[in-house]
Amino acid sequence: MKCDIITLFPEMVAPALHESMLKRAQERRLLEIGIHQLRDYAADKHHTTDDVPYGGGPGMVLKPDPIFAAVEKIRQERGEIRIIMPSPQGAQFNQTMASAFSKEERSLIFICGHYEGIDARVREGMSVEEVSIGDYILTGGELAALVMIDASARLIPGVLGEPASLEEESFSSSLLEYPQYTRPVEFRGLRVPDILLSGNHKTIRAWRKQQALLNTLRKRPDLLADASLTEDEREWVDQQHCDEIKSHS
Numbered sequence: 001m002k003c004d005i006i007t008l009f010p011e012m013v014a015p016a017l018h019e020s021m022l023k024r025a026q027e028r029r030l031l032e033i034g035i036h037q038l039r040d041y042a043a044d045k046h047h048t049t050d051d052v053p054y055g056g057g058p059g060m061v062l063k064p065d066p067i068f069a070a071v072e073k074i075r076q077e078r079g080e081i082r083i084i085m086p087s088p089q090g091a092q093f094n095q096t097m098a099s100a101f102s103k104e105e106r107s108l109i110f111i112c113g114h115y116e117g118i119d120a121r122v123r124e125g126m127s128v129e130e131v132s133i134g135d136y137i138l139t140g141g142e143l144a145a146l147v148m149i150d151a152s153a154r155l156i157p158g159v160l161g162e163p164a165s166l167e168e169e170s171f172s173s174s175l176l177e178y179p180q181y182t183r184p185v186e187f188r189g190l191r192v193p194d195i196l197l198s199g200n201h202k203t204i205r206a207w208r209k210q211q212a213l214l215n216t217l218r219k220r221p222d223l224l225a226d227a228s229l230t231e232d233e234r235e236w237v238d239q240q241h242c243d244e245i246k247s248h249s
């Protein structure tokens with residue numbers, strides 16, 4: 001996976017990219033990341049990257065010309081590109097998108113907005129995908145770009161030590177994950193469920209599946225519509241749902 005981040009604040013993204021999994025992924029050459037200071041692409045002597053909005057209003061807007069210049073330079077170096085613009089107005093980022101990004105052959109360019117946002121002609125004049133990480137407003141696109149890169153990079157084969165962990169974690173099959181426990185067996189009177197100490201892998205697998213179904217039913221029932229469940233599993237979930245309604249009435 002190849003990514004380029006265009007930003008006014010490179011020091012906001014660089015530290016996060018040089019730690020933990022993202023660092024290892026780059027060392028193993030599974031992930032390549034370029035950080036580009038937007039100011040370097042401003043042609044005037046003051047390296048101006050923002051200006052007041054036409055029509056009035058508060059704040060500053062990022063100018064289109066440095067952004068076009070940065071994208072064109074990256075395109076010359078990388079070849080085929082896919083441009084992502086973090087934006088609260090975009091399509092909601094999710095695990096399916098992360099998976100698609102992790103398999104993307106083209107270079108992903110993240111254009112990070114700041115202040116009041118980016119001159120609309122960037123969206124009008126280039127093929128750009130606006131992507132949101134949630135219904136709230138951040139100060140800039142940097143944290144959103146990092147969220148997307150992190151969630152996508154861990155899905156690249158070879159990045160995580162144990163690929164099996166990806167198969168069971170939340171959202172991988174439209175279910176939330178089952179609860180996890182580690183040592184000690186008892187902590188402040190709270191015990192690890194006996195079944196996990198039984199050593200019986202078949203029973204443990206079945207228990208975990210039920211717990212994943214219960215977790216999803218209780219916390220994110222909307223996900224169940226897309227989950228691929230057997231008829232027995234769906235009946236079991238429906239039964240649990242009825243039992244929970246009865247126990248609350």
Ligand code: SAM
Binds near residue numbers: 114116139144
């Ligand atoms: N005035 C803009 C609006 O109301 O849509 C918000 C601008 S915001 C303060 C500045 C930048 O932060 C945006 O250009 C975008 O890059 C980023 N940003 C803010 N919230 C975001 C979100 N929820 N998801 C992704 N990027 C976001």
